[in-house]
Amino acid sequence: MNQIRQSLRESKVARWSALAVVAFTMLTGYYLTDVLAPLSGLLEGQLSWDRSDFGLFNSAYGWFNVFLLMLIIGGLILDKMGVRFTGMMATIIMVIGTLIKYWAVSTHSLDGQVWTILWMQAKAQVFVAGLGFAIFAVGIEVAGITVSKIIVKWFKGKEMALAMGLEMATARLGTALALATSVPIAKATGMTDVSRPVLFGLIMIVIGLLAFVMYTFMDKKLETSEGVTDEVSEEDAFKVKDIFKIVTNKGWWYIAILCVLFYSAVFPFLKYASDLMVNKFNVTEDLAGLIPSMLPFGTILLTPFFGSLYDRKGKGATIMIIGSVLLVLVHTLFAVPMLNNWVVSIVLILILGIGFSLVPSAMWPSVPKIIPEKQLGTAYALIFWVQNWGLMGVPALIGWVLEEYCVTGQVLRNGIEVNSYNYTLPMLIFATFGVLAFVFAFLLKIEDKKKGYGLELPNIKE
Numbered sequence: 001m002n003q004i005r006q007s008l009r010e011s012k013v014a015r016w017s018a019l020a021v022v023a024f025t026m027l028t029g030y031y032l033t034d035v036l037a038p039l040s041g042l043l044e045g046q047l048s049w050d051r052s053d054f055g056l057f058n059s060a061y062g063w064f065n066v067f068l069l070m071l072i073i074g075g076l077i078l079d080k081m082g083v084r085f086t087g088m089m090a091t092i093i094m095v096i097g098t099l100i101k102y103w104a105v106s107t108h109s110l111d112g113q114v115w116t117i118l119w120m121q122a123k124a125q126v127f128v129a130g131l132g133f134a135i136f137a138v139g140i141e142v143a144g145i146t147v148s149k150i151i152v153k154w155f156k157g158k159e160m161a162l163a164m165g166l167e168m169a170t171a172r173l174g175t176a177l178a179l180a181t182s183v184p185i186a187k188a189t190g191m192t193d194v195s196r197p198v199l200f201g202l203i204m205i206v207i208g209l210l211a212f213v214m215y216t217f218m219d220k221k222l223e224t225s226e227g228v229t230d231e232v233s234e235e236d237a238f239k240v241k242d243i244f245k246i247v248t249n250k251g252w253w254y255i256a257i258l259c260v261l262f263y264s265a266v267f268p269f270l271k272y273a274s275d276l277m278v279n280k281f282n283v284t285e286d287l288a289g290l291i292p293s294m295l296p297f298g299t300i301l302l303t304p305f306f307g308s309l310y311d312r313k314g315k316g317a318t319i320m321i322i323g324s325v326l327l328v329l330v331h332t333l334f335a336v337p338m339l340n341n342w343v344v345s346i347v348l349i350l351i352l353g354i355g356f357s358l359v360p361s362a363m364w365p366s367v368p369k370i371i372p373e374k375q376l377g378t379a380y381a382l383i384f385w386v387q388n389w390g391l392m393g394v395p396a397l398i399g400w401v402l403e404e405y406c407v408t409g410q411v412l413r414n415g416i417e418v419n420s421y422n423y424t425l426p427m428l429i430f431a432t433f434g435v436l437a438f439v440f441a442f443l444l445k446i447e448d449k450k451k452g453y454g455l456e457l458p459n460i461k462e
Contacts, residue, residue, distance in 0.1 A: 008225040014218070015154040019163050021215045022147045023170035025091060028208030029140040030174030032098055032201040033061075036105075038182045038274040038289035039194050045416035046194055047105070051275075053126045055399015058271050060130030061137040062392020071388060074142035075381020079374065083150050084216045086377075090142035091209045097136025098202045104129035106195035141388065145380040150215075152368055152376060154222070161316075161365035161459050165307025168360055172296035172303070179274065179293035183286055242375045246382060251370045251453055254444040255363060256386040258320065258437055262359050264390030265327050265433035266352070270295070271395050272402075272426065273349075276334070279421045281342045285413060291345055298353030306361035316362040316369075316455040317445035323358030324441045326351055327434035335427035359437075362455075369453045394433075398426045 008014045036043065036057070043049040049057070065071040078086040104110065104125055113124035122130075147167060155163040182197040246252055273292035277283040283291065310316050330352040333339055371379040406421045448455040 008222040009154050009158075014222070015158070015163075018154055018215060018218045018222075019151065019167060020170075021211050021218065022087070022150055023167045025087075025208040025212045025215075026143065026147055026167065026171040027174040028201075028204040028211075029091075029094055029143060030171045031178045031204055032094070032136060032174075032198075033140060034175050034178040034270060035182055035197045035201045036194070037271045038179055038292075039186060039197070040272070040275050041278065041285055041413055041418060042183070042186060042192060042194050044418050045413065046192065047125060049123070049126060050419070051399045051402045051421070053123060053399075054271075055396045055402075056122060057126055057130045057133060058268070058395035058399070059392045060134040061395075062388040063130070063134040064138050065134075065141055065385060065388040066392050069385070070138045071141050071145075071381050071385040072378070074138070075145055075378040075384075078142070078146055078149060078377030078381070083146050083153065084219050087143060087146045087150070087212050088216065090139045090146060091205075091212050093139030094136050094143065094205050095139075095202075095209060097132045097134070097139060098198070098205055100132030100135060101129050102132070102195060102198045102202055104132055105198055106193075137388075141384050142381075145377060145384055148364060148367075148380050149377050150219070152373060153219075156368070156373070157460075159308070159311050159460065160368070161307035161310040161361060162304055163307075164364050165304040165357075165361045168364075169300040169303045172299045174296075175270065176293040176296035176300075179270070179289040179296070181289075183289055187286070243378060243382075246371060246375055246379050249370060251444065251447045251451060252367075252379060252383075254440050254447055255367060255370070256383045258324075258359075258440040258444060259363060259383050260387045260390040261433045261437040261440065262324065262327065262363075263387050264394045265331060265430045265437065266356055267391055268394040268398055269331075269430050272398055272423070275421070276423045276427075277342070277345060280340055280423050281345045282340075283342055283345075291342070291349055294346065294349050295353040295356060298350055299357045302354060302357035303361045306357050307365065310362050310365060311459040314455075314457045314459075316366045317441065317448050318456065319362040320359050320441040321438060321445065323355040323362075324434060324438035326355030326358070327437060328431055330355065331427050331431035331434055335424050335431060337424060359441075365459060366453075366455050369455060390433075398429065401426055401429070 040049075040051065040054050043054060074086065074090070077089070110124040110128060114121055115124045115127055117127060148164070151160065151163045151167060178201075185197045185200055186192055186194050188196065270292055274288040277288040277291050278285055306319060310319060330348050333348055367379060367383070368376060402421050405425055406423065408420050408422050410417050411420045444455070
């Protein structure tokens with residue numbers, strides 16, 4: 001009775017309110033992650049960005065996270081300093097990165113300039129916008145692992161998969177809003193300006209920062225209710241040698257590889273999905289973002305549903321296998337040339353939404369079953385680091401493939417002549433990632449049977 005009285009986490013109102021606040025912060029971040037995704041055509045017409053430039057910009061997401069190991073450093077900071085300090089730091093970094101990106105796409109001072117960076121040449125505007133996106137990416141990824149640890153902190157032994165599912169669903173709402181509203185916002189006054197959606201996102205992320213400030217008081221109140229004086233005690237503090245324990249865990253590797261393969265077949269696809277709708281399904285540019293936006297909108301209901309199912313019934317590894325199979329099916333059908341009716345595109349996006357709900361709803365709550373809680377921040381960070389190799393490399397790969405092998409001619413859009421593209425080869429590349437994701441999901445299920453992690457068991461403890 002004393003524990004129930006002391007711990008704020010025992011209050012449903014308190015723990016779900018804490019979740020709502022941090023989930024909103026992630027929503028604002030995810031809006032900015034994809035705010036330029038539907039604007040590839042406008043960027044080409046207005047700022048002279050071709051698909052290689054667009055791919056380079058999107059690859060910037062992993063520049064610092066991958067090559068400077070910022071994600072891993074963020075995970076170490078999280079396990080050393082706790083969720084309050086790390087979450088505030090990450091959100092401020094997102095604001096700084098967005099300011100740089102907004103300046104890059106709104107200024108004319110970089111027009112016509114080409115810079116040589118290390119071994120490659122790039123348009124100055126693309127590089128500076130990418131720099132801002134790279135800084136922002138450090139913030140959003142560190143915020144992601146911080147929120148994952150926050151959810152474990154409040155929901156361990158309770159509705160953890162449902163909570164993670166609802167957080168992901170709320171964040172995906174940010175993606176959906178970006179895909180659906182970017183073009184209308186850019187054209188809001190009749191004079192198209194691709195910087196306007198970024199400015200709108202900047203305002204949102206500042207509000208998200210204020211929301212996380214509110215959460216820090218809730219987190220402090222939780223610890224006070226449990227008699228905790230230091231957020232990270234000496235006994236529970238993460239030690240660098242624990243990294244070795246994580247990377248020698250075969251189950252952790254299966255989840256990490258499944259993660260990079262799965263997300264490489266979804267997030268980079270969303271970067272090009274609006275352009276796919278225009279080029280293959282002949283959807284108008286103004287409406288092209290609406291169809292891909294159905295994917296994250298669908299996950300808003302389905303991810304919490306599958307998370308709740310995992311909490312109550314288990315079968316986490318099986319859920320990941322089914323989601324990977326749906327991924328292969330959808331991308332393979334997108335690659336079939338004669339399936340070019342816009343109704344088909346809607347059906348396939350909805351099926352992809354089911355797959356996109358299945359895998360994350362089981363994958364992220366499975367990590368605490370494999371890794372001890374004191375190592376979770378770094379374990380999540382290392383998974384996100386592996387994931388960022390895909391989020392960095394795949395958009396650049398798809399942009400290069402489109403420019404080199406998929407140009408089919410030129411068409412007139414918004415009074416400007418732009419290239420048209422055949423998306424068959426890129427979709428086959430995405431389907432291949434899905435096949436490999438299925439393989440590693442199956443290996444994870446085998447490893448679970450050997451080690452008894454409990455991935456097929458319910459999360460809620462009676």
